[in-house]
Amino acid sequence: MEPTPPVGEPTRRRVSVVLSAVATITVLYWVAWFVHRSLVASEHSAAYYQFENAFPLADGWLVLCLVGAALTLPARRPTALLWLLAGGGAGLYLFAMDTLYDIEHGIWGKGANGLIELGINIVTVGLSLAILRWTWRRREELLHPSEG
Numbered sequence: 009m010e011p012t013p014p015v016g017e018p019t020r021r022r023v024s025v026v027l028s029a030v031a032t033i034t035v036l037y038w039v040a041w042f043v044h045r046s047l048v049a050s051e052h053s054a055a056y057y058q059f060e061n062a063f064p065l066a067d068g069w070l071v072l073c074l075v076g077a078a079l080t081l082p083a084r085r086p087t088a089l090l091w092l093l094a095g096g097g098a099g100l101y102l103f104a105m106d107t108l109y110d111i112e113h114g115i116w117g118k119g120a121n122g123l124i125e126l127g128i129n130i131v132t133v134g135l136s137l138a139i140l141r142w143t144w145r146r147r148e149e150l151l152h153p154s155e156g
Contacts, residue, residue, distance in 0.1 A: 012145045015153075020082045023142070027078040027095070030135060031071045038064055050121040051113070059109055063102070070098040084153040092143040092150070099136030103129060 013019075040047045041060065049056070073095030080088040107129050110116055116126040143150065 015146050015149050017082070020084075024078040024081050026135075027074045027081075027139075031074040031078070034067055034071050034074075038067065048121070048124075050110075050115045050118055050125040056113070063106075066098070066102055066105075070095060070102060073098055081150075086151050086153065089143065089147055089150040092139055096136050096140035096143060099132055099139065103132040103136060106132070 037048055041049075045057075046052075049060070073091050077088055077091035077095055080091055106125075110125055110129065116122045
């Protein structure tokens, strides 16, 4: 395995911006869900609404992890490692739950909103794996940040 470059300030800031953006988009999704559901709903059945209504707490945990990482990473706090790993794991869990429902109920094939749901699933798994890979490869530096 090739050595990973040190986690410099510009990289920490860039990763923090991405984490903050994902947290913000997640919050905006839930605002849209509760204010104007038809903007984000892939289906309009009672079962689908019940399924989606089970997600805000789990997504809230994901947002907390992302914000925790976004704040502690540029501050060079060792707890950034915890928040990054927890956030990446939470994202994979949410991806798995959402994707299984979507496959079982044919959501991806239900028009434009179904394609948006597929995109959300792809982005969720991609970002979650990227966060975990990036974090794991830099775990020693994140856990024991230098003062420079």
